[in-house]
Every structure is written in C-alpha cells, then in structure tokens.
Amino acid sequence: xxxxxxxxxxxxxxxxxxxxxxxxxxxxxxxxxxxxxKAVDHVSFEIEEGEIVAYIGPNGAGKSTTIKMLTGILRPDxxxxxxxxxxxxxxRKKYVSKIGVVFGQKSQLWWDIPVEDSFDLLRDIYKIKxxxxxxxxxxxxxxxxxxxxxxxxVRQLSLGQRMRCEIxxxxxxxxxxxxxxxxxxxxxxxxxxEVRKFIKEINKQKKVTVILTSHDMSDIEALTNRVIVIGxxxxxxxxxxxxxxxxxxxxxxxxxxxxxxxKVPKIKDVDLIEKSxxxxxLDVDMKNNTISNVVSIYSDACEIEDINVIDEGMDNVIIELxxxxxL
Amino acid sequence: xxxxxxxxxxQIVTGLQYxxxxxxxxxxxxxxxxxxxxxxxxxxSYADNSTINFPDxxxxxxxxxAFFALIYIRMKDTEILDAIKTGTVAYxxxxxxxxxxxxxxxxxxxxxxxxxxxxxxxxxxAFFLPVPYxxxxxxxxxxxxxxxxxxxxxSFVLVAILMIIQTIAFFTYNxxxxxxxxxxxxxxxxxxxxxxxxxxxxxxxxxYFLPFRLIGDLPFRVYSGNINxxxxxxNIMFQxxxxxxxxxxxxxxMKYALQKVAIQGG
Numbered sequence: 001x002x003x004x005x006x007x008x009x010x011x012x013x014x015x016x017x018x019x020x021x022x023x024x025x026x027x028x029x030x031x032x033x034x035x036x037x038k039a040v041d042h043v044s045f046e047i048e049e050g051e052i053v054a055y056i057g058p059n060g061a062g063k064s065t066t067i068k069m070l071t072g073i074l075r076p077d078x079x080x081x082x083x084x085x086x087x088x089x090x091x092r093k094k095y096v097s098k099i100g101v102v103f104g105q106k107s108q109l110w111w112d113i114p115v116e117d118s119f120d121l122l123r124d125i126y127k128i129k130x131x132x133x134x135x136x137x138x139x140x141x142x143x144x145x146x147x148x149x150x151x152x153x154v155r156q157l158s159l160g161q162r163m164r165c166e167i168x169x170x171x172x173x174x175x176x177x178x179x180x181x182x183x184x185x186x187x188x189x190x191x192x193x194e195v196r197k198f199i200k201e202i203n204k205q206k207k208v209t210v211i212l213t214s215h216d217m218s219d220i221e222a223l224t225n226r227v228i229v230i231g232x233x234x235x236x237x238x239x240x241x242x243x244x245x246x247x248x249x250x251x252x253x254x255x256x257x258x259x260x261x262x263k264v265p266k267i268k269d270v271d272l273i274e275k276s277x278x279x280x281x282l283d284v285d286m287k288n289n290t291i292s293n294v295v296s297i298y299s300d301a302c303e304i305e306d307i308n309v310i311d312e313g314m315d316n317v318i319i320e321l322x323x324x325x326x327l
Numbered sequence: 328x329x330x331x332x333x334x335x336x337x338q339i340v341t342g343l344q345y346x347x348x349x350x351x352x353x354x355x356x357x358x359x360x361x362x363x364x365x366x367x368x369x370x371x372s373y374a375d376n377s378t379i380n381f382p383d384x385x386x387x388x389x390x391x392x393a394f395f396a397l398i399y400i401r402m403k404d405t406e407i408l409d410a411i412k413t414g415t416v417a418y419x420x421x422x423x424x425x426x427x428x429x430x431x432x433x434x435x436x437x438x439x440x441x442x443x444x445x446x447x448x449x450x451x452x453a454f455f456l457p458v459p460y461x462x463x464x465x466x467x468x469x470x471x472x473x474x475x476x477x478x479x480x481x482s483f484v485l486v487a488i489l490m491i492i493q494t495i496a497f498f499t500y501n502x503x504x505x506x507x508x509x510x511x512x513x514x515x516x517x518x519x520x521x522x523x524x525x526x527x528x529x530x531x532x533x534x535y536f537l538p539f540r541l542i543g544d545l546p547f548r549v550y551s552g553n554i555n556x557x558x559x560x561x562n563i564m565f566q567x568x569x570x571x572x573x574x575x576x577x578x579x580x581m582k583y584a585l586q587k588v589a590i591q592g593g
Contacts, residue, residue, distance in 0.1 A: 073420045075586055093423045101421040108418040112341045121337055125330035125422055 001082075002046035003209060004070075004177070008079035011040045011065050039065040041233035042079065049176070052203055052210040054220040054241075057230040058322060063213045066230070067181050070211070071101055084176060097126060100170035100208075104182035107162065108169055109154040115165050116150045119172060126173035133172065140168040143198055160191035167195065171202065178202070180212035184219050196222045217318060229321060236325050248320040253310035254282040254294060261302035270294055278305075330424055335436045342440020349444035356392040356449055363388045364460050378524035382463055383551040387522055389453035389462040390547040396441035397482050398543035400517060401510045402489060403502075404434060411496045420585070427490065427578045434486045434493075466552030473559045477546040480566040485542045487573035488513065494577065497584035518544035524553070538569040 014034045018024050040062040047053050057063050068074040070081060072088030072095050081088060086095045102108075109118045123133045141147055144164045149157060157165065163183065170178065180199070184192045196219060203210050214220055220227060221241065229237040229244075237244060257279050264272065269285035284294055291309055298304060364385055371381045379387070391398070407430055410416040419426055453462035465471035492509055496502040514520060516530070517539035523531055534540050545562050548554040554562070 068417065071417075071421050073417050092420070093425075096421050097423045099421065101418065103417060106413070106415045106418060108421075110337070110341075112344070113337060117337065121330075121333050124333040125424060127329065 003049040004047040004081070004083045004211075006046070006070070006079075006081040007044050008042045009040055009044070009066065009069060009076050009081055010038065010042055010078035011062075011069060011074060012077050013037050013039050038233045040069070040076075040230075043230065043233070043235045044079075045228055045235065045238055047209065047211070049209055050203070050207045051226065052199075052212070052224040054224050054227045055211060055213045055230065056215075056220065056227055056318070057236075059215075061230045062233040063230060064181060065233075067179055067211070067213060071099060071179055072096060097173060098175055099177045099179060100173070100175035101179045102163075102166050102170045102181065102183050104163070104180075104185040107154070107166065109162070109165060111155050112153060114151050114153050115146070115157070118154065118165075118169060119150075122169055122172050128173055132174070136172055136174060140171060143201065144168050145194075159186050160188060160194075163187060163191065163195060164198075167198065171208075174206070175208065177209045177211065180210065180214075182214055183212060184214060184216055192216070192219070199223060229318075231322065231325055237321070244321060245317050248317040248324075250286055252284050252286055252291065254284050254291060255308035255310060256280045256282070256295075256298055256302075256304060257306040257308075258298075258302040258304050263301060265297050265301045267294060267297055331428060331432050334429065335432050338433055338436030339440045339443075342437050343444065345441075346444065349441070352396065352441075352445055353448055356395055356445065357452070360389055360392040360449070360453065368459070379522065379548075379553055381459065383548070383553045384522065385460060386463045386551045387547045387553075389449065390550060391519075391543060393446040393449040393453070394442055394478065394543065394546075396445050397438050397478070398485065398517070398519075399438075400485065400488070400513045400519065400539070400542070402434075402438075403506065404430075404437065404489075404493060407433070407493050408496050408502065411493075426585070427574075427581045430493070431486055431490055431574075431577075434489055435482065438482060438486065463551060465550050469556060470549055470552055470559070473556065473563070474546050474550040477541075477549050477559065477563060477566065480563065480570065481542040481546055483570045484538050484566060484573065487570055487577055488538070490577040491573065491580060494580050494584055497581075513539045516540060517542050522548075524548075538565075538573065541566050541569060 013036070015037050017033050017035060018028050043062075043066060055063055055066065065074065069076050070083065070088060072092040075089045083095070084098060086098075088095050109115065110121065113121075119137060122128075123130075128136075141150065144167065146164060146168060149161050149165065152161075154162065154165070167180075167183065178199075183199070184195055187195065199210060199212075200223060202208050210223075212219070212223065225241050226239070227237070227241050227244070228235060253273070259278070261280075264275070264280070267289065269288045271283040272280065273283050274281040280298075282294065284291065295304070295307060367381070367384055367388070371384075410419065416426075419429065450462065455461065465474060492502070492506050495505055499505065516523075516534045516537050518526075518534070523534050523540050523544050526534065534544075541562065545554065545559075545566075549559045549562075
C-alpha cells in the first residue's frame with residue numbers, strides 16, 4: 001500500500017447560470033438553471049513517502065479541487081483517498097496534524113499580530129512540545145532567514161517575507177506531507193529561488209513528502225522530476241518530466257555570434273530565422289540534427305565568437321501538451 | 328483546549344488595540360443614554376407604567392449603554408465572512424480544531440475586549456449623576472451576583488445566535504439581506520429599541536418565549552430587582568437550555584455547510 005493512494009477521486013460542482021437581462025433575472029425566482037461540472041473526474045495515482053510531485057494543469061483543470069480533497073477540506077463525491085492510513089475528510093482532525101499546507105493566494109498567519117505570536121498560537125493549536133517547538137522554530141528561522149521579521153506584524157511584511165513565514169508556519173508541527181498550492185505566485189526571482197532551495201532541503205533532510213501545484217514551470221523543473229498533468233478534471237499524464245519534455249521539444253533555437261562569414265551553410269531541417277551583421281538565429285529540428293552537428297558545420301564556415309542554445313523550456317512543452325489533449 | 332485559550336487571549340489583546348473606536352463608542356453611548364433618559368422622563372410625567380418604575384428604567388438605560396458592546400446584536404465579523412467568501416476558511420479547516428468552537432471563541436473574545444474598553448467610564452459617570460437620572464446600586468449583593476451571571480450567560484446566548492447568522496454566508500455568499508431581517512427581529516425582541524416591559528402585550532409574550540431578551544433585558548432587570556431572585560434563577564435555567572440548544576443547532580448547520588458547500592477560490 002502506497003503512502004498516498006488516490007483511487008477514482010471525483011468531485012462534481014453544481015454551477016448556477018442564467019442568461020443576461022432583466023427577464024432572465026426574474027425567471028430565476030421561479031426556476032434556476034444548474035449545470036453540473038466535473039471538477040475532478042476519476043483521478044487515480046499513488047505517491048511514495050519522501051517524493052516530490054508536481055501537480056500541473058491549466059486554470060480550472062481541477063488542481064486546487066484535488067488538493068482540497070487531499071487536505072480534507074472537501075468531501076469527494078466518489079472514490080477514495082487514503083493517506084498514511086487515514087481518510088482526510090472523515091478523520092480530519094487527526095489527519096491535519098500530519099500535514100502542512102500553503103495556499104499561495106491565501107494567508108494562514110493572523111494579520112494583526114507579529115509573526116512570532118502566530119507561531120506561538122500554532123504551537124498551542126498543534127500541541128507541540130515546548131522543547132520540540134523551540135528546536136524546530138530555530139531551525140526554520142535559520143533556514144528561511146526570518147530573524148529580522150519575527151517581531152513584525154504580518155500586515156507589514158512584503159509578499160516574499162510573508163511567503164517565507166507561511167512556509168515556516170506550515171512546518172512547525174513537523175508534518176509528514178507538505179501541500180504547496182502555488183507557493184511562488186507573485187514572488188520575485190530571488191525569493192523564488194530561496195523558496196525552492198528551502199523546499200528541496202526540507203524534503204531531503206526530513207523526508208517530507210511534497211505535493212505542489214504551480215504555473216511556474218521553472219519551479220517544477222527545479223524541484224522534481226515527477227509530474228502529474230491534469231486537464232478538464234482528468235489525469236492526462238503521470239511520469240517523468242524529462243520524457244514529456246523530450247516528446248514535445250522537437251525544435252530548439254540556436255544563436256550564433258560570429259566575426260566573419262563566407263557563406264551561410266545550408267543544412268537540412270535547419271531554418272534561418274534572422275540574420276544580422278554578426279548574428280544568426282537558427283531554428284533546429286531536433287529529429288534529424290544535433291546541436292553539435294550544426295555548430296561544427298558553422299565553425300567551418302565562419303569564425304564563431306559565441307553560441308547560445310535557447311531551450312523553449314517547460315512552458316512550451318505544456319502548451320504542446322495541452323494542444324495534444326485539446327484543452 | 329490550550330489552543331482555544333491562547334486564541335482567546337490573542338483576540339482579546341488584538342481587540343484592546345482599537346482605542347479610538349472605543350472612545351467614539353463611548354460618546355455615542357453617553358448621547359443615547361441621556362436622550363433615552365429624557366424621553367422616558369417625558370413619558371413618565373404623564374403616565375406611570377406598572378411593570379417598570381422610572382428609577383429602574385433609568386438604571387436599565389445606563390446598564391444598556393455601559394454593556395452595549397456585549398449585548399449588541401447587529402455584529403458581523405468581517406474576518407469570518409471574508410474567510411467564507413474568499414475561501415481562506417480552507418486554512419482553518421487544515422488545522423486540528425473544531426471550526427465552530429474556534430469562531431465562537433473569536434466572537435466572544437471580540438465582544439469582551441470591546442466591552443472592557445467601554446463599560447467603566449459610563450458606569451462611573453452615570454453613578455454620579457443627580458438622583459432621578461443616575462444609575463442606582465444593585466438591589467442586593469445577591470442580585471448583583473445574579474446580574475453578572477445572567478450577563479455572562481447572555482453573552483453566550485448572543486454569540487451562539489451570531490454564529491448561526493454568520494454561517495448563513497456559507498450558503499448564500501451574500502448574507503446581507505437575510506442577516507438584516509434576522510438582526511431586526513432579534514433587536515426588537517431583545518428590547519434594544521424599547522425595554523420589553525414597555526412593549527405591547529403581544530410582543531412581550533413573543534419576546535418572553537424567544538431567547539433574545541435573555542441577552543440584555545434579563546440581566547439589567549435582575550440588577551435593579553425588577554425581576555426578583557426566584558425568577559432570575561428560573562431564567563438562568565432558560566439561558567442554559569437556550570445556550571445548549573443554539574450551539575447544537577449552530578454546530579449542525581456548520582457541519583452541513585462544510586459537507587455540502589464548496590470552498591471558494593483557486
């Protein structure tokens with residue numbers, strides 16, 4: 001039995017709709033039109049202890065709904081999830097002591113009081129032993145660099161500072177599983193890197209299982225190799241990041257900066273996109289070419305000063321993936 | 328349990344920050360206090376009322392103003408309502424506590440913090456006013472103890488009612504209309520506009536049947552002896568029964584809401 005076993009999880013929402021206009025508004029007094037939307041449609045997967053798994057999909061794909069069911073907030077209409085032997089919704093109170101949750105778009109800290117008071121309150125909520133609490137708090141403060149902001153009321157923190165505090169708050173009770181719902185949303189590049197580094201470290205050191213959702217592909221690339229892709233509530237893909245990347249990155253862009261060129265060489269399946277005085281931009285079809293192959297041909301033709309391979313990155317992969325499944 | 332206690336303390340401390348609001352509140356309370364006393368004096372100079380005499384009524388008015396923050400029914404906790412509407416409630420559900428108890432504590436702490444900042448100046452000033460307009464001493468030390476007991480139990484009744492009203496937001500996402508109606512009925516029958524003994528008979532009858540008058544009307548009349556010791560003890564029993572009943576109803580509504588209702592927001 002896996003650490004996290006999700007079997008045919010389904011959640012349907014009823015959504016009210018009405019056409020615009022006064023007449024239709026009055027109609028709703030007597031009869032309401034509802035449509036049923038399957039937010040999550042028979043999704044199954046298994047996750048082992050200590051894994052980091054990225055859960056990705058476009059807006060409205062059912063990511064957050066799944067997370068809400070996994071964290072015991074929503075009751076599934078169908079299917080079961082069993083996490084560390086517990087059913088999240090039915091055993092909510094017992095279960096939530098084992099998990100930590102960060103919703104990037106919401107705050108779990110108390111707005112009016114200093115961060116440290118929030119932490120103290122969490123200590124009492126989770127009934128953490130004082131000695132354990134002090135030890136963990138010190139560790140987290142050091143790793144996340146919180147020393148200067150501990151005494152500041154939450155409302156005066158910057159977004160990056162707040163997010164670091166949110167993550168610390170979710171880990172005070174040493175959870176076995178950490179759910180991160182868009183943890184880097186709105187953060188600048190430096191804060192993003194810091195948050196990622198910390199998540200990796202906590203996973204390695206404490207064997208915390210991490211499930212994260214993000215629209216930021218660099219987050220996912222930096223953190224994990226296993227992704228689960230969901231769209232229209234259905235699971236589309238579950239496997240390594242590299243293999244979907246390989247499948248969908250068929251082209252790469254190659255930039256060559258040169259001093260002098262005799263003649264632009266013609267290579268099959270390599271298209272010239274731009275040419276200026278000292279710069280050429282190529283589109284290389286990776287099916288029949290390798291980068292080194294193209295570079296070696298060009299180095300015969302000109303004196304290369306610099307080359308630059310532009311990886312289209314995960315964003316394109318995801319766009320391609322969505323296209324294939326017609327999302 | 329310790330978690331609830333710490334939360335209660337935190338909320339009290341937070342509430343005590345709002346000093347300017349308290350000063351503004353005080354001014355309003357004095358204004359209404361004097362206004363009511365003068366209006367009632369005009370009424371009483373033409374006709375006497377057998378159910379409550381003038382000095383008792385004045386005491387009633389001043390106690391009502393002093394403990395206004397505690398018995399004020401029209402209270403919405405924007406934090407709770409926002410949590411429901413925006414989905415931040417998701418976080419609260421990821422914590423090992425009972426959401427009903429948690430919010431109950433929060434509302435109670437807010438009320439206590441607000442009343443702690445306000446009641447003393449009004450009591451002191453009202454006490455030293457010239458005689459027919461002043462706050463009287465309690466009828467006996469026993470009636471004072473019963474006054475405190477009924478006042479505290481009354482706050483439990485009130486918060487249990489407020490919890491039900493807040494939870495409606497789970498179902499409608501805009502609880503404004505419904506709560507407006509409920510608040511109005513509750514205030515009328517609690518004696519917030521006019522003490523119950525001055526109301527028409529039929530409304531008095533309905534009022535005595537429902538829990539709203541147990542919030543403020545009861546303790547203030549116990550204080551002056553307008554409700555005697557025996558009746559006070561019976562009413563304490565009523566209060567206890569209503570508290571249990573309202574909490575059971577509130578918990579049931581919340582449980583139902585959390586099972587049926589979606590949590591908002593991405």
